[in-house]
Amino acid sequence: MSDPVDSIQASLARIPYARFLGLSIELHGDEMTAVLPFGTHLIGNPVLPAIHGGVLGAFMEMTALAQLLITEGQARQPRVIDVSIEYLRSGRPLTTYARAEIKKVGRRIANVHVEAWQEQRAAPIAAMRGHFLVTPTEPKS
Amino acid sequence: MSEHLDAMRNFVNAMNQGSPHAMALKMETVSLDKEGAVLRVPYDETLIGDPDTGVIAGGVVTALLDHACGQAVHTGLTEFKTIATLDLRIDYMRPAEPGKDIFARAHCYKVTRSVAFVRAVAYDVDPADPVAAAQAAFMLDSSPGRGFGANLKDRKAK
Secondary structure, eight states: OOOHHHHHHHHHHHOHHHHHHTOEEEEETTEEEEEEOOOGGGEEETTTTEEOHHHHHHHHHHHHHHHHHHHHOBSSOOEEEEEEEEEOSOOOSSOEEEEEEEEEEOSSEEEEEEEEESSOTTSOSEEEEEEEEOOBSSOOO | OHHHHHHHHHHHHHHHHHOHHHHHTTOEEEEEETTEEEEEEOOOGGGEEETTTTEEOHHHHHHHHHHHHHHHHHHHOSSOOOEEEEEEEEEEOSOOOTTOOEEEEEEEEEEOSSEEEEEEEEESSOTTSOSEEEEEEEEESOOTTOOTTGGGSOOOOO
C-alpha cells in the first residue's frame, strides 16, 4: 500500500515551483497541513521584513490543490478557476502553515477554503477561497 | 504629478531589486505612467507548475499580479504612502503558453482616503487575450510607525 503522504510528496517534488517555494505537507489521519519554511527568497517587503503577498497566495493555492489530490484523488492536476485572497496580518519571517477545507465537490467544480497562519492557528495571516476544475479518478455516485 | 511619477519610477526599480522574492522571480517593471504599471516575469523552468505541460505555476502569476497592483497604486497617489494588500481576487482564464514571458498590466482606478482599488490583467502575448485577471484593494498608510525590522519583534497580543 502506498503511503498517501509519500505519493503527494512525490507529486510535489515533480513540480519545480513547489521546490522553488520549498513547501511540503504533513498528514495526520485525513487532516493535511501544508508547511512553508521561511526562506529569504520569499520576502516581498525587506523593510519589515514581510513575506510576499503573492507567495502566501501561491502557498494557499498549492495547499488547496494538494488537499484535492488527497481527498478526491484526481486523474490529473486540478486547474485553478478563481481565487479570492484576504490578507489579515503581514507574514513574518517564520514558518507558515496552511490547512484547506473542501466545502463542496461537484462533477466538475470544487470549492475550497484555505487558512494560513504562523505562531497561532487562531490568528491567521491570510485566507483564501477558490474554485477548481476537477477530474475525479472514479465517477461519483 | 510627473515629479511624483519620476520618483516612483526610481522607487519601483529599487522596490524590485530590494525585494528578494521579486529578484528570485527576475521580476522587472517595464513601464510606469499615469495609466498604471506593466511588469514582466521571464519564463523559467524552475517556475513550472505542471511538469507534464511546462506551464508556469499559477502562484507565479499571483505574485506578479500582486506586485503589479501594488506598483499601480503608487501611480494613482500624489505622494508616497505605505500600502498593504487587503484582498486580491484572481480569475484564471487559460494556461500561459510554455516558453513565453508573462506580463501584468495594472491600473489604479480609484483612491479614497484609506483604500486604493486596482484592476489588472496578466498575459503572455496580447493583453486582450489574458491568462488571468485580477481585482485588488489596498490599504493606504498601512504601517505608520512600523519601521525597519518591525516584523522581527514579538507580536503584541491583540
